[in-house]
Amino acid sequence: MTVQDFSSGLPIEKESIVSERPTEPFWAENLLFTLYDPDTDMGFWLHLGSVPNEWDMWEDRLLVCLPGDDGVLTMWGYYRTPQENKPAGPNMAFRCVEPFKRWQVTFDGFAQHVSNADMQNGLAPDSLRKRLVIDLEVECATPVWDAHTSAHGEGGKGEMTAQGWAKEHYEQLHRARGRVRVDERSYEINATGWRDHSRGPRGGGTGEPWGGHVIAGCLFDTGKGFVFSSYWRPDGRITLQGAAVIDAGGTFHPAEVLDTPRLKTLQMEGERLPIRLRWDGGLIDTFMETRRSIWTSMQKLLAVGKDLEGPGLMYVLNFGPCEWDGEVGQVYIERSDSINAPPERIWSGS
Template sequence: MVVAQDDYTHVVGPEHNFNESMYFEFHDPATGLGGFLRLANRPNEGIGERTVCLYLPGGAVGFGFDRPAVTTNAAMDAGGLVVEVVQPMVEIGIRFAGEVSVLADPRVMRDPKSALTSSPLVSAQVHLRYRAIAAPHEQTFESAGQSFAPNHYEQLCAVTGRLEIGAHAYEVLGHGLRDHSWGPRSWQAPWFYRWLHGCTAEFGFMAAYFGDPDGSSRCGGFVFDGADVHRCDDVTITTVRDQDGFQQRIDVTLVAGERRWRLRGEALSSVPLRHRSADGSASTRIVESAIRWHREGEGELYGMAEYLDQIHDGQPVGEHV
């Protein structure tokens, strides 16, 4: 069971690929601003992973990635990104100071080296506060032979703060989701997965679907109805893809007991990322999309869709979901 103390870092396990990571998504529909920041400590490997992805008004994306030196798990503070636990499970502060590349067309990240060297580099400052609007939801999607996120919870939040990127400054007044996991992680462990989420002050959800090479799958998630968090018994996802094979439209149905919720998502902007295995033998594609969700009969909300696929014979393995 998740307890308040879990909002802090944990004792490092013996696994070579022990990973503790925190992810923070936000969106402000009034300004069209959104994005996510992620920081991972991998102290047994001596590195961290820091990602900043800011969806800017007008369609550009501010993107930065770094692998800073990390040798302890004493704090989440690396690569210019700092996480502060103000009150466990209630309020978290994050701040970033560094540089990001401004990508007029975020799809150029299919060739990250070319994209990042040919795009303007600007200074960025991010100061955000995440205040819980719902209880945390704990769920793992581990299976035999996989090592991805054995300890894992998520929480819907109201998000306020300020973002400065280059000569532009934005106030943030919106919502988002934060994610915290720890334990051994390999990006090549899942065959493919779909991770979807969105929220307003009155409604929010997370849906996850993990597929395996033998055709089996695991799914889960939750729905927040403004009062309670409902654990999902079943999740169905149907994806329509664009000419690049990226998620363009997503239909998702979530079931908890006798209750059912249907949403349709439209990708507003997509950033293709990739991970390579340590020996370079395997490649993993991760497409991060800012999504406008339409809840059946209830209006709009905003969030993200993260699609991870291993690449085999040049193709993502999970194109049927």
């Protein structure tokens, strides 16, 4: 039996955490797992990263959509994590079981509960904490999608090494199964989503200025899927863009982004966001309908809530379904934009 190589040519060391202190200012390493389970109606954004210029210190950052109209959980904390325990923070840990194949994701702590009404009314006030326990087994389902390779391939634009948030970045679609407990209520999770891993200077005025972005991914039951992203300057010029389509046989195809589903308004549900990708198998021309949303302020380090001061630079997470050739999958999409002063159009500059 042939075992599929999911690394897309990346060396196995890329899955590990850097073990020696970087000398480059503002250097950081970040890992993210996102997932959505339509049966429990729970969405997750689980982030671990080293703090720029504080390499020994790691940050937990968690955002969770609770079912229905139950609101959002949010938490972040900081911990000087021993090297042998990385990637981990005070409450959350990611453990690589098999590179590019399997991971374990755990969280054991408390998280602030924010109602949907408070999220919509402004930056969320301090509120009660809920006990939260997460234990997930993650199985990677597609080859790695590398942003640098994609930008230089068919349909790609811009340059990964010119970014101000990292110089290396890859993503991978996955399935996640396990249990989640919120206070005394337990949920069985059977979800899909994507993960990423990035390295390089974050902040400090390095790289292209941030104007906005879109990242999206979807894995279907048959094994097919897609990923795409676009980043642009405040004037709308694209600094990085690429996409890939995975067919039902697991073959990876470079793709071109034909439409950018931008963040124009803050809407809790019911947005129809275009997904239009061209690849060697044809055209994906569909849309996702947002079911769940988390609003955060990039101006306030992703504090939950609405923040329209100044440019109104918001970072919004959405979960919801899309249909491709009669099959329904669950999309995770994140978007940012200056809602009060957005560029009129996104353009390649070529």
